[in-house]
Amino acid sequence: MLQSIFDDVRRMNKRQFLYQVLSFGMIVSSALMIWKGLMVVTGSESPIVVVLSGSMEPAFHRGDLLFLTNYQDEPVRVGEIVVFKVEGRDIPIVHRVLKLHEKGDQNNTVKFLTKGDNNSVDDRGLYAPGQLWLTHKDVVGRARGFLPYVGMVTIYMNEYPKFKYAVLACLGLYVLVHRE
């Protein structure tokens, strides 16, 4: 198997090799384009997130995929599932809005409180010290679509970095060597 791969590489000339490198670059850049394009279309800084905790069970389990939008002109309402970031925590949290107070002034000041479906208390204990409410600037996006299990791959990759490098190496080698 390996022998045949190296034979393939040896048989390539310079132009063919360059062509393979370019097509590899195409794949990487088109993935980046899709991600950035989704950011523009959805208005969210991270349009797809993976659920990392069981705090929304039985709706969302670890490894489920959520599609987010974050349109500023659509007001947040109670019952929506928001993804928010808290100061001092790297990982965004996916929880449901349970209380909301809207001032209705020019700045359109809205404050809201969230809670995980599977948690018995609200999220004030998770917020930054002294923070009682979330506002629009904490929100990364609001859950609009759901796809189960697919995010499990990224969880494995983050938990076992060696697995990640192995997968990346295999993919890279395959694209560089494979000839159509």
Added chain:
Amino acid sequence: MHTVLTRGNAILAYTLSVSACLTFCCFLSTVFIDYRANATLNTVKVIVKNVPDYSASREKNDLGYLTFDLKTDFLHLTPLFNWNVKQLFLYLTAEYQTQNNEFNQVVVWDKIVLRGDNAALDFKNMNTKYYFWDDGKGLRGNKNITLTLSWNIIPNAGLLPSVSALGSHTFAFPSEYTTLRV
């Protein structure tokens, strides 16, 4: 070129594309379904107190207390469950206006109904699940509090729509604070 690796690769790729296609068909088959339904709501006991909110600012805020009747049937009258509904998240929202805030929404009760659970609900004199704190002192004598039942549909794969029930209930808080324990 029929090594174990190529065959395994072909099987894996084919399985993945078939399951992706089936998932998409499942999503398409339920995306246009109308999930609206009726619900009958009523409040039984309504009082309001003015006590310090230790969970938030520790200032004295209005705390509403209510018990309610709720009757709805997602099983026989308007079946909401289909092959792409994993769970309903029911929540009862109180919506009102105060001097402090133009628009307030407080969820006072919620319930998770999984597929296969009994979805014909008939509650009498139910207590709320969460405290009904106002952001200030806007509940006493408030004449226009609207209770609405809504549900968030969690699919096996697809969109996450939120739907409000067709019936809602409007009630008023009394104009005097209750000082007795409840």
